[in-house]
Amino acid sequence: KNQVEQSPQSLIILEGKNCTLQCNYTVSPFSNLRWYKQDTGRGPVSLTIMTFSENTKSNGRYTATLDADTKQSSLHITASQLSDSASYICVVSLQTGANNLFFGTGTRLTVIP
Amino acid sequence: DADVTQTPRNRITKTGKRIMLECSQTKGHDRMYWYRQDPGLGLRLIYYSFDVKDINKGEISDGYSVSRQAQAKFSLSLESAIPNQTALYFCATGGAGANEKLFFGSGTQLSVL
Numbered sequence: 001k002n003q004v005e006q007s008p009q010s011l012i013i014l015e016g017k018n019c020t021l022q023c024n025y026t027v028s029p030f031s032n033l034r035w036y037k038q039d040t041g042r043g044p045v046s047l048t049i050m051t052f053s054e055n056t057k058s059n060g061r062y063t064a065t066l067d068a069d070t071k072q073s074s075l076h077i078t079a080s081q082l083s084d085s086a087s088y089i090c091v092v093s094l095q096t097g098a099n100n101l102f103f104g105t106g107t108r109l110t111v112i113p
Numbered sequence: 114d115a116d117v118t119q120t121p122r123n124r125i126t127k128t129g130k131r132i133m134l135e136c137s138q139t140k141g142h143d144r145m146y147w148y149r150q151d152p153g154l155g156l157r158l159i160y161y162s163f164d165v166k167d168i169n170k171g172e173i174s175d176g177y178s179v180s181r182q183a184q185a186k187f188s189l190s191l192e193s194a195i196p197n198q199t200a201l202y203f204c205a206t207g208g209a210g211a212n213e214k215l216f217f218g219s220g221t222q223l224s225v226l
Contacts, residue, residue, distance in 0.1 A: 031211050043203050043217030103155030
């Protein structure tokens with residue numbers, strides 16, 4: 001069964017600290033893995049997209065890693081800011097089929113002063 | 114102006130009523146999607162359209178219908194709303210490539226009493 005699991009479910013960190021969010025998936029055949037940021041009351045916004053051959057990709061203070069062998073990804077946030085408070089959603093895409101995106105339930109990150 | 118605009122942002126309706134959620138996009142994409150988000154669950158696909166003459170059911174299409182009025186417009190209807198359709202609804206658009214980003218609207222919070 002194609003599934004995407006994220007951990008932790010929620011996380012609270014102090015402003016300025018780093019954190020790492022995890023994503024494990026069983027989606028196959030794999031095409032790409034995406035991380036989205038969703039602010040409260042807003043739609044998800046794309047942070048990174050990684051294909052099978054990419055094992056790291058950065059977008060400012062966000063760095064995503066992918067291990068396609070173990071089917072794991074992480075999103076590392078450096079020097080967190082209050083504006084990083086949001087839900088972070090991992091999405092894995094199949095190679096085939098039109099309905100081919102599998103969404104995780106997200107990690108809710110709260111950054112406190 | 115937002116790339117993907119959803120109206121209304123919030124809607125409260127009664128069981129049995131027919132309602133329509135509207136979506137328009139300025140990205141020039143052919144592909145448009147309707148998703149539903151419930152607490153504790155990943156986004157689930159309701160319907161998708163790859164061009165004006167193409168409409169496809171997603172994972173949870175029962176109780177919903179859609180209309181693709183133009184390349185830029187894709188509306189979602191609940192024929193007879195029921196309480197378990199209370200959810201946050203997102204419209205999205207994206208390009209045809211496998212690694213294309215999805216662009217989401219800000220969502221419509223629907224409550225069915």
